[in-house]
Amino acid sequence: xxxxxxxxxxxAALLASAALAQTKQVMGVSIPxxxxxxxxxxxxxxxxxxxxxxxxxxxxxxIVKTAKDANEQANQIQDLSAVNxxxxxxxxxxxxxxxxxxxxxxxKKGVFTVVVDRALTDxxxxxxxxxxxxxxxxxxxxxxxxxxxxxxxxxxVLRGIATVIDNQRVDGFEGVLKSKYPDIKILDKQYAxxxxxxxxxxxxxxxxxxxxxxxxxxQDDDIAVGVLKAIQQAGRSxxxxxxxxxxxxxxxxxxxxxxxxxxxxxxxxPTMIRDxxxxxxxxxxxxxxxxxxxxxxxxxxxxSNAAQYYxxxxxx
Amino acid sequence: MTTQPxxxxxxxxxxxxxxxxxxxxxxxxxxxxxxxxxxxHDFLTISNLSNVLTRAAFIGIIAVxxxxxxxxxxxxxxxxxxAALIAGSMILVMNALGPSLGSVAIxxxxxxCALAIGAAAGLLHGTVITxxxxxxxxxxxxxxxxxxxxLTYLSQGGSISLNNDLSDAYSPVFxxxxxxxxxxxxxxAAVALLGGLILNRTRYGRYVQATGxxxxxxxxxxxxxxxxxxxxxxxxGLCVALATLLYVPRLGSAxxxxxxxxxxxxxxxxxxxxxxxxxxxxxxxxxxxGAILLVTIENVLNLTSIISVYxxxxxxxxxxxxxxxxxxGKRT
Numbered sequence: 001x002x003x004x005x006x007x008x009x010x011x012a013a014l015l016a017s018a019a020l021a022q023t024k025q026v027m028g029v030s031i032p033x034x035x036x037x038x039x040x041x042x043x044x045x046x047x048x049x050x051x052x053x054x055x056x057x058x059x060x061x062x063i064v065k066t067a068k069d070a071n072e073q074a075n076q077i078q079d080l081s082a083v084n085x086x087x088x089x090x091x092x093x094x095x096x097x098x099x100x101x102x103x104x105x106x107x108k109k110g111v112f113t114v115v116v117d118r119a120l121t122d123x124x125x126x127x128x129x130x131x132x133x134x135x136x137x138x139x140x141x142x143x144x145x146x147x148x149x150x151x152x153x154x155x156x157v158l159r160g161i162a163t164v165i166d167n168q169r170v171d172g173f174e175g176v177l178k179s180k181y182p183d184i185k186i187l188d189k190q191y192a193x194x195x196x197x198x199x200x201x202x203x204x205x206x207x208x209x210x211x212x213x214x215x216x217x218x219q220d221d222d223i224a225v226g227v228l229k230a231i232q233q234a235g236r237s238x239x240x241x242x243x244x245x246x247x248x249x250x251x252x253x254x255x256x257x258x259x260x261x262x263x264x265x266x267x268x269x270p271t272m273i274r275d276x277x278x279x280x281x282x283x284x285x286x287x288x289x290x291x292x293x294x295x296x297x298x299x300x301x302x303x304s305n306a307a308q309y310y311x312x313x314x315x316x
Numbered sequence: 317m318t319t320q321p322x323x324x325x326x327x328x329x330x331x332x333x334x335x336x337x338x339x340x341x342x343x344x345x346x347x348x349x350x351x352x353x354x355x356x357h358d359f360l361t362i363s364n365l366s367n368v369l370t371r372a373a374f375i376g377i378i379a380v381x382x383x384x385x386x387x388x389x390x391x392x393x394x395x396x397x398x399a400a401l402i403a404g405s406m407i408l409v410m411n412a413l414g415p416s417l418g419s420v421a422i423x424x425x426x427x428x429c430a431l432a433i434g435a436a437a438g439l440l441h442g443t444v445i446t447x448x449x450x451x452x453x454x455x456x457x458x459x460x461x462x463x464x465x466x467l468t469y470l471s472q473g474g475s476i477s478l479n480n481d482l483s484d485a486y487s488p489v490f491x492x493x494x495x496x497x498x499x500x501x502x503x504x505a506a507v508a509l510l511g512g513l514i515l516n517r518t519r520y521g522r523y524v525q526a527t528g529x530x531x532x533x534x535x536x537x538x539x540x541x542x543x544x545x546x547x548x549x550x551x552x553g554l555c556v557a558l559a560t561l562l563y564v565p566r567l568g569s570a571x572x573x574x575x576x577x578x579x580x581x582x583x584x585x586x587x588x589x590x591x592x593x594x595x596x597x598x599x600x601x602x603x604x605x606g607a608i609l610l611v612t613i614e615n616v617l618n619l620t621s622i623i624s625v626y627x628x629x630x631x632x633x634x635x636x637x638x639x640x641x642x643x644x645g646k647r648t
Contacts, residue, residue: 034473035572043473162626188621191628195573200566201371205618208364209356222571229567233491234363250477315474 025284026061027053028080029277030073030091033066034315036194037222038246041270041316042092049274057285062277070094074102081106088112088284090276097121112284116276118165130276130294132268134165137245137298138172140266144300145215145243146181148263153214156206157189158199158223169219169245187213192223199226207234215241221248221265228261247301247309248316256306265301267309270316272296340643341588341605348609348635352616359619366498368615369608370490373504374559376607378578379585380511381555383603384548386586387515389528389595390445390452392552396578397463398437402560403570404467404476406430411479419485426564430557437463438553442546460579468572475571483568490565500562504604507558512600514551524548528595585610588639609639 029050034040043066050062063084067073073094080086089111093099096118104125107113115126123129145155157173160166170189177184187210192198199218206213207230216231216239218224224244231239239261244251247267254262275296283290301309352359359365378395385392410426417425441459445452470476478486492499515521523544526534535541564570587593588609589602613635617628 034468037474037571040471040473159625189625190618190621191625195576196567196569196571197574201614202618204367205364205615208358208361208367209619222573225569226567315472 024059024061025057025088026063026084026086027277027280027284028077028084028086028089029062029064029273030077030080030089031064031066031273032073032092032094033068035068037248037316038268038270041314042273044314044316045271045274046277049277053277053281057281060281060285062281067094070098074099077102077106081109081111086111088114088280090114090116090273090280092116092273093118093120100125112280114276114280114290116273128279128290128292128294130272130279131296132272133295133298134168134268135172136295137266137268138169138174139176140298140300141169141217141219141243141245142173142176142181144264144266145217146177146184148241149181149184149214151181152183154185154187154210154212155215155217156187156203156210156213158192158202158216158218158220158227159189160191160194160220160223162191166219173217173219192218192220192226194220194222196222196226199223200230201226203227203230204234207231207236212238215239215243218242218244220244221246221251224251224262231261245298246316249311249314252301252306252310255301255303256310258303263302265306265309267299267301269296269309270314338590338599338602338643341590341602341609341639344588344635344639344642345605345609345612348612348616352612352619355616355622356619359616364615364619366501368611369504370498370500371615372608372611373500374563375578375581375585375610376504376604377507377555377559377562378552379582379589379603379607380507380600381552382582382586383511383589383591383598383600384515384524384551385452386583386591386593387528387595387598388524388545388548389531390545390548391456391583392441392549393453393456393579394437394441394459394463395552395556395582396575397460397467398434398553398556399560399563399575399578400570400572401437401463401467402430402433402557403564403574404470405433406560406564407476407478407568407570408470410482415481419482422482423486423489427561430560431554434553434555434557434560435550436553437556438550439546441553442549445549446542446545464572467570467574471571473572475569477569478564483565486565487568488565490562503558503562507555508600508604515598515600520544520547525596525598529597581607581610584636588636590643609635 029046031042031046032039034043046064050064053060053062065076067076077089089106091103100120100122103113103120107125107127112127114128114130116130117132119129120126159170190202192202216227218227221244224242227242241263242261243264245266245268247265247269251262251265255265279290282288382392406426406429409429410422413422441455444450444455489499494502523539526539527541527544531541585606586603588606591598613632617631623631
């Protein structure tokens, strides 16, 4: 009899908790469409995490939307609010300024807004912020370059597109070199627009211009692909290593396999969207408070830890 | 009666001026080369010049095709996306073929595929424009989006890379040399020569110019205007495919950022070269010079660091406008 009673109690408790979980929550995820390797990674991880979270929290629906520009994204989040009645929004804005107001309006309506990677111009519009560490990427890269060259040598820098992110990375990089490795000289820095073709061209011209280059900081793995080809074509042997960034799977594989020129990489992981979605879901479903700001550190990938950062199924 | 001889006398004058003006792009290129050499002595090294010409080959070959389209009064905005789609499809086809075929056969099939896709895309453009009577600007604006998004879909937004062994076997097409001259430069020269011959020495070439200068008159002169136009787009498609054949072995991959804004560079090369954007008249050699000029500006900016990198695009714009200014004599 006693056993039966406790069983009834237990099932009642289970039912109650199930009913609690049944409080339906809808999470909208708005991200840029896959227009280059890194954003492709974002799309991939967002969809992976959607499946994972919906399985983990039965009451949760996750809607992932991609947009090709800021305008389309602004329309989308309006639809998410009006049609899908979202309770929370995880957004990686195409651009910060034009999306600040639309996100702010949503927040005023009671939607929990989590901004990823690119902060809004008015930080009060975002309930929480999750991002990679751009100055950190520059600093970690500079530490590696400085240490590997023994504090002395000539390097060239290939930048991304002229944006705040690019400036933060380059400033972080130069700051460390100036204070810790003053004997390392940056011969020149040019924009390679985070793309392979421009990486190839700019590197070809550097090779013409500078007879001796000790190392290359390509700032991004896509650029590094082009840089490697240009070095190979010119048949130059003075360059000791090329350091990219972001953690593209092909580059991580090279590090793992012990490529002579790609000896390391620095992460700027597209998995940050997964972290943001997980934190948001947890805070919605368990009422845990989410930290106002979460910065995902840039980590140095070397041969010893490369396996942890190699995702063969991801497009990036 | 009295005005007639005077007209006859003055007639050669503007034509002489025009002839000088028509040298605008060449003078511009020479001036730029002098400046470049003064700024950096490495500019005139053979390895740098061959880098510049090799890079100009991509845009140049596409621009030769664009010269035909523009002279006939049309425009093709889709060439960059088309190049990306062709590159991606070609790599996918080559990767899918079994290793039993042998790499030479695989590469040959890949190349044929590329040419077929290019020609088909051109045929599609030409047919929709002439039979469907839609502005070429609109049709190719549409396909610009279509081609690139299909590639993005095929690549899942990442990149499509050629298998390593194939990549090694194919790379001589870009990195190889014949008689000391890189192969892309030779292909570029051949395409330009052939384009010049077709435009200036064949009946078809005259029809292209007639169609562009006045479509109605051409029609009255029994020119099959629709067919002439369709063929210009097919030529454009084939040129894009040829450029892609040289592009793929360079990095062995295609991604959604491949060929971004190539359409603007190709059109700029054609216009700098002295072809009228409204159609009717133009020249292939001018286009070749235009393409080389565009690439040279970029090369010079990379070789020097006098001007802030933020202003690179501004310098390019200024040079383009100056060159156009040098040939303004033609306008009358």
